[in-house]
Amino acid sequence: MKKTLKIFLKLLGVLLMLFTGTFLIYIFNLDMKLTAAVEPWLLKHYDRIDRDRHL
Amino acid sequence: MAKEIGKDRLGDFYKEGSKVRKRREWRGVKDTLYDYSRWLKIMMTLGKFVVKPRNVKAMLRYRWMANYLAVPMMVDRHTQGLRGEYLRMCHVEQDLIIDDVAKLLDNLFRGDRRIGNDTEFSKKVVLVDENEMTAVMMGFPTLKCLSRETPSTYVSVLLNQHAAEHYLDVAAEFGLATDVCPMPAAEAGVSIDDDAPVLGACAIQCNTTCDGSLLGNGVISKRLELEDGVPVFQLAAPLRHREDDVQEYAAQEIRGAIAFVEKHTGVKWDWKAYFECAKRVNYATACRQEWLDMNRTDYPQVFGSNLALYTETNYMAICGRVEDFEKADRKLTKLANQAYEKRMRAAKEYRHRAIVWGVQSHFYMDFLVWLLNCWGIVPLTDMLSMVSTKRIAEEDTPENREQAIYDMAWLTENMIMRNRTHGGYKVLLDELWEFTEQFNADMVILWEHINCKALDGMHGMFEDRARELGIHLVWVDHDLFDPRIISRQGVRDQINLYMRTVMREEPIDPSLEVLPDDESW
Numbered sequence: 001m002k003k004t005l006k007i008f009l010k011l012l013g014v015l016l017m018l019f020t021g022t023f024l025i026y027i028f029n030l031d032m033k034l035t036a037a038v039e040p041w042l043l044k045h046y047d048r049i050d051r052d053r054h055l
Numbered sequence: 056m057a058k059e060i061g062k063d064r065l066g067d068f069y070k071e072g073s074k075v076r077k078r079r080e081w082r083g084v085k086d087t088l089y090d091y092s093r094w095l096k097i098m099m100t101l102g103k104f105v106v107k108p109r110n111v112k113a114m115l116r117y118r119w120m121a122n123y124l125a126v127p128m129m130v131d132r133h134t135q136g137l138r139g140e141y142l143r144m145c146h147v148e149q150d151l152i153i154d155d156v157a158k159l160l161d162n163l164f165r166g167d168r169r170i171g172n173d174t175e176f177s178k179k180v181v182l183v184d185e186n187e188m189t190a191v192m193m194g195f196p197t198l199k200c201l202s203r204e205t206p207s208t209y210v211s212v213l214l215n216q217h218a219a220e221h222y223l224d225v226a227a228e229f230g231l232a233t234d235v236c237p238m239p240a241a242e243a244g245v246s247i248d249d250d251a252p253v254l255g256a257c258a259i260q261c262n263t264t265c266d267g268s269l270l271g272n273g274v275i276s277k278r279l280e281l282e283d284g285v286p287v288f289q290l291a292a293p294l295r296h297r298e299d300d301v302q303e304y305a306a307q308e309i310r311g312a313i314a315f316v317e318k319h320t321g322v323k324w325d326w327k328a329y330f331e332c333a334k335r336v337n338y339a340t341a342c343r344q345e346w347l348d349m350n351r352t353d354y355p356q357v358f359g360s361n362l363a364l365y366t367e368t369n370y371m372a373i374c375g376r377v378e379d380f381e382k383a384d385r386k387l388t389k390l391a392n393q394a395y396e397k398r399m400r401a402a403k404e405y406r407h408r409a410i411v412w413g414v415q416s417h418f419y420m421d422f423l424v425w426l427l428n429c430w431g432i433v434p435l436t437d438m439l440s441m442v443s444t445k446r447i448a449e450e451d452t453p454e455n456r457e458q459a460i461y462d463m464a465w466l467t468e469n470m471i472m473r474n475r476t477h478g479g480y481k482v483l484l485d486e487l488w489e490f491t492e493q494f495n496a497d498m499v500i501l502w503e504h505i506n507c508k509a510l511d512g513m514h515g516m517f518e519d520r521a522r523e524l525g526i527h528l529v530w531v532d533h534d535l536f537d538p539r540i541i542s543r544q545g546v547r548d549q550i551n552l553y554m555r556t557v558m559r560e561e562p563i564d565p566s567l568e569v570l571p572d573d574e575s576w
Contacts, residue, residue: 026091029131031098032075035124036576039074046118051249055229055274 058083060138061403065428066566074576075128086138093146097127097153104157109171113164117250122211122218123160125576126153129214132421133360136428140394141401144357144387148365151383155368160206162199166254168283181316182258182285185209185242186268186473189374190466191259191290191312194329196376198322203251205372208241209417212536213364215576216418216543219536222248231274236506237536238417239271246275253283257319259312261290261467265476265508288315294477296468305464326451329459332375333449336466339369340444342384346391350435351494354398356391359423359434363415366440371471404563406431407527410490412438413502413510414472416533419543426500429547429567430554435494441486443469476510484516491526498527500550504535529553543572 025031057063068076079094081087101123104110114120130149134142164170166177179197183189185204192200211218219237222244227233229247231240245251258279260272276287290312293301313324343366346357365387373380409426411434416422426432447462448455468474475483491499501517504510514530521528531549534540551568554560562568 022095023091026079026094027081027087028078029076032125032128036074039121039124042115042121042124043118045115046121049116053225053229053247053249055247055277 057081058086058138060136060401061428061563063136064566065136065564066568066570069570069572069575071571072574073571074125074574076131079131080135082138082142086142090134090142090146093130093150094127096150097130100150100154100157101126104161107161109164110161113160113167113170113252116169117207117252118221118248119207119211119218119245119250122215122576125214128576133364133424135421135424137401137424140356140390140399141361144361144390147383147386147390148361151379152364152368154379155373155377156206156210159201162201163203163206163252163254166199166201167252168254170252177254178256179320179322180255181320182255182279184259184261184268184272186238186371186470187259187261187290188371188467188470189376190463191309191316193332193375193463194313194324194326195316195320195322196325196328198316198320200376201255202372204242204245207245207251208238208536212241212417213420216538217576219244219418220539222250223537234506235270236265236267236504237534239265239268241536243271243274246278251275251278253285255285257316258285258287259290259316260287261470262292265473267506267508286315286319288312290467292464292468292470294473296465296474296478297482301468302461302464305468306460309460309463309467326456326459330449330451330455333447333459333462335375335378335381337446337449338381339375339384340446342388343370343440344444345388347436347440349391349395352395354395354400355433355435356394356399357387358436359401359427360420362440363411363423363437364420366442367471370442374466402427402431402433402563404431405433406560406563407498408433408435408494408496409498409500410434410436410487410494410496411500411502412487414476414504414507414535415439415502416504416531416541416546417535418538419533419546422543422546425547425567426550429562429564430550430560431563432498432500432550434500435496436490438475438487439471441490442471442474476507483510484513484520487517488520488524488526491524496526498529500529500531503530503532505532505540506534527553527557538573543575544569 070077133149134145137145165173166180180199180201183200183202185202189200208219219241222241223237225248226240226244260276262269279285280287290308293305295301317323349356350358369380409432423434426434448458529550531546532541533546
């Protein structure tokens with residue numbers, strides 16, 4: 001019984017941490033701030049690709 | 056940080072020089088948790104997409120894929136200030152569209168010779184234009200009807216206002232005229248820049264929008280046919296679509312397109328599948344009519360970008376072929392009825408009832424939400440949502456099989472936008488004034504796409520008639536895909552100027568009047 005309760009509490013703790021973490025990312029728009037930082041790197045990468053450009 | 060509609064200063068979320076906003080809105084516990092749960096769902100959709108190595112490979116190959124980094128922000132733009140049923144309606148639509156586009160991308164990259172190179176799958180793919188009714192694919196349930204232009208240009212600009220600029224510059228660099236509509240120009244730019252996935256058993260291009268679109272298609276089909284070996288059918292729908300004497304020709308084009316697909320894929324037309332799709336088309340039409348009826352009352356429910364973006368997708372790109380959209384239609388109607396019964400309103404104050412006409416600025420689709428939140432102007436409906444309401448034949452009988460060819464032709468002729476920009480004086484001008492009366496509108500917001508030759512010639516006629524009827528006509532210039540010509544603030548300034556000088560009004564939310572979003576996605 002104690003073991004089940006322990007597992008339940010651990011699971012609850014993990015879920016609570018996951019919720020807190022993702023909610024903070026959500027409310028402070030951290031996901032978009034991260035992707036905005038990635039974009040310039042990607043654009044430079046595209047400039048380096050060889051392409052068969054023609055009409 | 057407010058639960059109540061209109062309490063927040065929405066302009067305070069913007070940051071000078073930043074692509075993104077400072078934070079997301081707090082909408083009260085219930086609505087914030089709902090919005091958060093939908094954000095998690097979007098993250099899971101994106102996660103499922105990224106987990107496939109071929110999609111990562113595509114992300115690193117195609118420049119336009121970088122715009123998909125901004126998917127959650129697009130949703131945030133459209134849900135600005137929304138609460139309760141309005142927030143839910145927006146998510147029902149946006150989440151489904153995101154899911155549908157993710158599937159489209161996944162399929163494109165699966166068949167793409169550069170990425171997944173699944174040749175058996177590619178043989179089942181029929182490429183279609185971005186601006187094309189997909190009615191002609193309703194009877195081919197085993198084939199994949201995919202558009203390359205939809206994710207590379209159309210959706211990209213919805214995600215990131217600057218998405219098309221690189222491709223417009225490429226098209227100009229190769230000598231294409233720079234004073235044409237930026238939509239076909241950008242699509243041609245993608246092809247010239249060697250940035251379009253290569254796949255498919257065949258392709259159907261359509262003259263559905265305008266001569267600019269036809270010219271852009273020429274550039275694309277040259278590469279498709281002569282280099283990639285993908286045969287292309289040109290579906291030329293008549294422009295004078297209200298005339299009886301063009302319908303036989305239009306039907307013949309449909310017969311030709313079906314025969315072409317059968318020849319190149321080896322798959323036969325399936326009438327059972329067609330009539331199933333036809334039932335869903337009729338259901339979507341009935342729902343849209345119900346929403347529009349509500350919008351004629353003092354309590355409009357499905358309006359603004361909730362109406363515009365969804366109608367474009369459901370009517371044209373889906374055309375009854377995807378069951379999930381029928382479920383969404385049902386959910387939206389239920390939410391709208393709930394809100395209507397409660398006499399709900401989406402903003403703090405409704406000051407003006409407006410019809411939005413003309414071709415909207417694509418890089419600023421959330422302008423409709425801004426109109427509502429900043430000035431209390433309710434965009435009851437828009438030109439692109441006023442599409443065909445004709446019921447098509449849905450029972451499989453010998454007579455209806457013949458009628459179905461004419462129905463598909465009718466739908467193709469009446470694609471969004473072209474059903475108003477082509478077809479004569481009545482569909483563009485006269486019917487606008489009929490709608491202002493039916494919707495009891497006191498204002499018309501008239502988009503003037505400065506590079507659209509089809510509409511610009513009517514400027515004076517719009518003004519004359521608005522003056523006669525005593526309707527406030529507000530012109531809003533824009534260049535569709537290119538915010539370097541007229542920026543989002545340039546668009547807003549035209550409304551701000553009219554509202555302050557002619558209407559002598561103050562904004563409901565002054566923080567939205569001038570926004571530092573030039574650098575924003």
